[in-house]
Amino acid sequence: MTDDPSTCSNAVLRQAMRRIGQLYDDALAPSGLRATQHGLLATVRTMGAPTMRELAERAVMDLSGLSHTLKPLTRDGYLQLVPDPRDRRARRITLTVKGENKLAETAKLWRGAQDRFEAVFGKERAVALKAELGFLISPAFQDAFNKAGTETATSTC
Amino acid sequence: MTDDPSTCSNAVLRQAMRRIGQLYDDALAPSGLRATQHGLLATVRTMGAPTMRELAERAVMDLSGLSHTLKPLTRDGYLQLVPDPRDRRARRITLTVKGENKLAETAKLWRGAQDRFEAVFGKERAVALKAELGFLISPAFQDAFNKAGTETATSTC
DNA sequence: CCTATAAAGATGCATATGCAAGTTTTGAGC
DNA sequence: GCTCAAAACTTGCATATGCATCTTTATAGG
Numbered sequence: 001m002t003d004d005p006s007t008c009s010n011a012v013l014r015q016a017m018r019r020i021g022q023l024y025d026d027a028l029a030p031s032g033l034r035a036t037q038h039g040l041l042a043t044v045r046t047m048g049a050p051t052m053r054e055l056a057e058r059a060v061m062d063l064s065g066l067s068h069t070l071k072p073l074t075r076d077g078y079l080q081l082v083p084d085p086r087d088r089r090a091r092r093i094t095l096t097v098k099g100e101n102k103l104a105e106t107a108k109l110w111r112g113a114q115d116r117f118e119a120v121f122g123k124e125r126a127v128a129l130k131a132e133l134g135f136l137i138s139p140a141f142q143d144a145f146n147k148a149g150t151e152t153a154t155s156t157c
Numbered sequence: 158m159t160d161d162p163s164t165c166s167n168a169v170l171r172q173a174m175r176r177i178g179q180l181y182d183d184a185l186a187p188s189g190l191r192a193t194q195h196g197l198l199a200t201v202r203t204m205g206a207p208t209m210r211e212l213a214e215r216a217v218m219d220l221s222g223l224s225h226t227l228k229p230l231t232r233d234g235y236l237q238l239v240p241d242p243r244d245r246r247a248r249r250i251t252l253t254v255k256g257e258n259k260l261a262e263t264a265k266l267w268r269g270a271q272d273r274f275e276a277v278f279g280k281e282r283a284v285a286l287k288a289e290l291g292f293l294i295s296p297a298f299q300d301a302f303n304k305a306g307t308e309t310a311t312s313t314c
Numbered sequence: 315c316c317t318a319t320a321a322a323g324a325t326g327c328a329t330a331t332g333c334a335a336g337t338t339t340t341g342a343g344c
Numbered sequence: 345g346c347t348c349a350a351a352a353c354t355t356g357c358a359t360a361t362g363c364a365t366c367t368t369t370a371t372a373g374g
Contacts, residue, residue, distance in 0.1 A: 003264050013177055068329090068355090121166075132282075141278070175332090321371095
């Protein structure tokens, strides 16, 4: 069947995300944080003190989605939102001391999961897979996908 | 940095899922259904009249997660849950006539997105990517990952 | 036939996300 | 300086998911 759901790129991607997400979540469980939360803390540290928009863009997330997702992390004192003096519309996200300590803890657990992933899947293979996914994430792919839609809709050539 | 969040397999997978999910959701928007919902309807049709557990396994989902996710679809009359006479604990999921009609509608929209995906990413490349993701989804990978964890925890050899 | 355990779901609670709207602050143009 | 469109967030609403726990059935042993 040409409409076999098992061939849907989106569905397969979601399934893989659910499975791998669970494996990483299990590994991070002792810390009380989810893999997504550890990822956000780590990204904030890497970026310094990004604004909501900057972090959302880097994490390929919707701005409002990020806003919701950060709630538990600010509530628990790992992150702090500080209005930018130069542009009071923007909020700079910073790691608190508590957040840095928690990140140090989750980073070790994450390392364990990441190492296991690479050991089982293969280091090179993992690099190659991430490269492919990286392309899917790129604005170039998104643009090409949307352009293809326009063309298909306006001509059958 | 060895802990660069941009190298996290789980994070990259999630980002790709968010991006591709949005592209497919946009394509299906005219139908009022999400890509995940179309996927479930299509899988139910493919499987016939699966039980919750069977569908959850096929979709790589948690049973309770599936239970929640089906709510909107049963509420809107696309799916029906019928207790299995032979095992009254189980519930067989079936497409209603309304569900079949809606699936016919979403299938066309999905086809358009799927075609665009393959046109931009490449047919062969898409097949290869799905094969890699298929391995991540397999019980074999999950077992190997968990076993690697046990070994690491019990010996440093 | 009775009982303990397992199997299949359902439900409460919490995080993960996205869209549509509403609020506040900037900045451009008059 | 005033006015309006745009930018950066926040919030309400809805779906997507998973874990723990509880209820209802089946079933294996006695």
